[in-house]
Amino acid sequence: MKFDKEKITMLTAYDYTTAKMVDAGGVDSILIGDSAANVMAGFETTLPITLDQMIYHTQCVVRGVERALIVADLPFGTYQSNSEKALESAVRMMKEGGAHAVKIEGGVEIEDSIRKIVNAGIPVMGHLGLTPQSIYKFGTYKVRAKEDAEAEKLLSDAKLLEELGCFALVLEKIPAELAKKVSESISIPTIGIGAGPDCDGQVLVYHDMVGMNQGFSPKFLRRYLDLYTEITGAVSQYVKDVKTADFPNQTESY
Numbered sequence: 001m002k003f004d005k006e007k008i009t010m011l012t013a014y015d016y017t018t019a020k021m022v023d024a025g026g027v028d029s030i031l032i033g034d035s036a037a038n039v040m041a042g043f044e045t046t047l048p049i050t051l052d053q054m055i056y057h058t059q060c061v062v063r064g065v066e067r068a069l070i071v072a073d074l075p076f077g078t079y080q081s082n083s084e085k086a087l088e089s090a091v092r093m094m095k096e097g098g099a100h101a102v103k104i105e106g107g108v109e110i111e112d113s114i115r116k117i118v119n120a121g122i123p124v125m126g127h128l129g130l131t132p133q134s135i136y137k138f139g140t141y142k143v144r145a146k147e148d149a150e151a152e153k154l155l156s157d158a159k160l161l162e163e164l165g166c167f168a169l170v171l172e173k174i175p176a177e178l179a180k181k182v183s184e185s186i187s188i189p190t191i192g193i194g195a196g197p198d199c200d201g202q203v204l205v206y207h208d209m210v211g212m213n214q215g216f217s218p219k220f221l222r223r224y225l226d227l228y229t230e231i232t233g234a235v236s237q238y239v240k241d242v243k244t245a246d247f248p249n250q251t252e253s254y
């Protein structure tokens with residue numbers, strides 16, 4: 001798709017019903033992101049979610065998908081310490097979760113883990129820029145790699161990930177110009193989130209793009225629906241209908 005200049009689409013899903021809709025909508029790839037920690041479990045960061053929980057979410061998604069490529073995040077602490085552990089985590093995600101590929105965050109620091117996983121025949125998607133599992137190192141969710149030194153490291157990490165055999169790369173919250181440069185410098189596709197229009201594809205968190213999450217409004221987010229308003233409206237109408245004995249009516253009764 002990159003060579004054909006066809007943009008690649010990716011959205012998150014964490015459950016069967018959502019995965020079915022996202023797949024039916026024609027998205028190329030579904031990500032079981034560790035953003036499940038925020039969106040599904042209400043944690044402030046992605047750090048607390050466990051491998052068992054990510055495997056559970058992945059199993060649910062897999063049952064709902066007929067055509068999209070399924071990529072699952074390996075969560076914090078399951079691949080950084082050593083490459084043996086990284087491979088074990090990736091194997092569990094493929095064998096028990098049923099994912100087609102895993103995504104892991106970082107560059108040269110996790111080189112051994114990437115090499116080990118790729119050598120075992122497991123497709124790896126990289127993730128550079130704002131890597132939320134390192135939030136306590138960054139201290140903020142602001143745009144990354146605005147300074148030359150960080151931008152240079154990111155470019156060199158991207159080239160390394162390609163060399164190591166990653167099949168694609170998420171670029172999160174970096175200047176559009178840098179994302180363009182990275183995308184032109186490597187042959188594997190870049191999938192951007194808050195990284196401008198020149199990435200080879202785009203990813204968004206499903207709950208954000210359908211407007212379920214009112215409290216999160218970064219500049220890069222385009223909301224396609226206002227489901228928060230729709231759903232709270234439907235719920236309050238239901239409450240009203242039951243309280244006034246309007247629901248259920250004769251035709252809704254046996």
Ligand code: KIV
Nearest residue numbers: 012033034035170203
């Ligand atoms: O966890 C996630 O949803 C992600 C995307 C934001 C790329 O990593």
